[in-house]
Amino acid sequence: MDKKLLTPGPLTTSSKTKEVMLHDWGSRDIVFTKLNKDIRQSLVELINGQNIFECVPMQGSGTFAVEAMIGSLTNSKSKILILINGAYGHRMKKICSYISRNNISYEVAEHEIHDCNKTQKIIDENKDLTHIFAVYCETTSGILNPIQAISDLAKKKGISLFIDAMSAFGALPLDINKTYFDAVAASSNKCLEGVPGVGFILVRKSVLKVSKNNSHSLSLDLYDQWKAMEANAQWRFTPPTHVLAAFNQALKEHSKEGGTKERFKRYKENCKIICEGMSSMGFKQLLPDKIQAPIIITFLQPDHPNFEFEKFYNSLSDKGFLIYPGKLTVANTFRIGCIGHLNKKDMHHAIDAVKKTLKELDIKLN
Numbered sequence: 001m002d003k004k005l006l007t008p009g010p011l012t013t014s015s016k017t018k019e020v021m022l023h024d025w026g027s028r029d030i031v032f033t034k035l036n037k038d039i040r041q042s043l044v045e046l047i048n049g050q051n052i053f054e055c056v057p058m059q060g061s062g063t064f065a066v067e068a069m070i071g072s073l074t075n076s077k078s079k080i081l082i083l084i085n086g087a088y089g090h091r092m093k094k095i096c097s098y099i100s101r102n103n104i105s106y107e108v109a110e111h112e113i114h115d116c117n118k119t120q121k122i123i124d125e126n127k128d129l130t131h132i133f134a135v136y137c138e139t140t141s142g143i144l145n146p147i148q149a150i151s152d153l154a155k156k157k158g159i160s161l162f163i164d165a166m167s168a169f170g171a172l173p174l175d176i177n178k179t180y181f182d183a184v185a186a187s188s189n190k191c192l193e194g195v196p197g198v199g200f201i202l203v204r205k206s207v208l209k210v211s212k213n214n215s216h217s218l219s220l221d222l223y224d225q226w227k228a229m230e231a232n233a234q235w236r237f238t239p240p241t242h243v244l245a246a247f248n249q250a251l252k253e254h255s256k257e258g259g260t261k262e263r264f265k266r267y268k269e270n271c272k273i274i275c276e277g278m279s280s281m282g283f284k285q286l287l288p289d290k291i292q293a294p295i296i297i298t299f300l301q302p303d304h305p306n307f308e309f310e311k312f313y314n315s316l317s318d319k320g321f322l323i324y325p326g327k328l329t330v331a332n333t334f335r336i337g338c339i340g341h342l343n344k345k346d347m348h349h350a351i352d353a354v355k356k357t358l359k360e361l362d363i364k365l366n
């Protein structure tokens, strides 16, 4: 049996999602082009963006989608404020510097959220700002950034908001009737529980339509990808057919489960079991519950002579669970994800595995 992935993606997928990949599709055949159309339509519907937003899928991991979004929907006249509190905010800044997009950033520590008053002050001091880039759930720590407040501010100031919702989309609420934004990037292999290989950008039609010739890259040109797909329902270049078939199945399962609302509930319950179980053993969470998204949880590595991350990891792996190393720059941590095709029973098993592991390593924390 496969090990359970307590990671932020790739993650554990359903049997059916894996099974549907046992076929070959002609990428220019109607069976596949219909499937592709269905995926794009369901993704737009997930944010209630019918008629206002377009979905443009992009081959590659999530970063390819983020880079396509930035490169295609901004240009040399843009000035971007990037809100950074972890690796993915930094990555957006790095993309901007690779492709020479004028930007400033407001960075806070990895366990803190941005002060909205300060963000407003930065906007007021930089009258030429055209865009704000924000990360919804910063997977580095698992922190939940206040996307609604950021959106309200951007809207008030008439600035275009782009969201990296990679590890949030499909589980944390995002509805254009409530949250104003111009573009959001996400991928198949996180809360939507597909397999890795494709990302997508949901973009306001009015923004996409005027984005011709912005892109620094042919492969990552959203406008070109969109125009081609609209013209003949096909991808410009080889699509990841099997990945898209799995994604289509995963989206059906998302809908069957009850959509974003029910997925949020399941992850929230998973998160609670992990947090309470770990806390009962004496592990300390990095973040207070209030700003902890039910996606991935960061724990501090305990200060115990017998605790070594590699041994801890290997012992959990022997018991069928793969956890994730920490990504913080400020402290030694590790992470446990609570997303994927996993339920409370799996979470209780994971906690049992951690208990056994502590016993084996002769670690007692409280």
Ligand SMILES: *Cc1c(COP(=O)(O)O)cnc(C)c1O
Residues within 6 Å of the ligand: 008, 009, 061, 062, 063, 064, 066, 088, 135, 137, 138, 139, 164, 165, 166, 167, 187
């Ligand atoms: C996973 C993730 C990405 C994309 O990472 P890839 O490794 O390229 O898939 C971007 N932003 C956030 C917040 C993520 O969690």
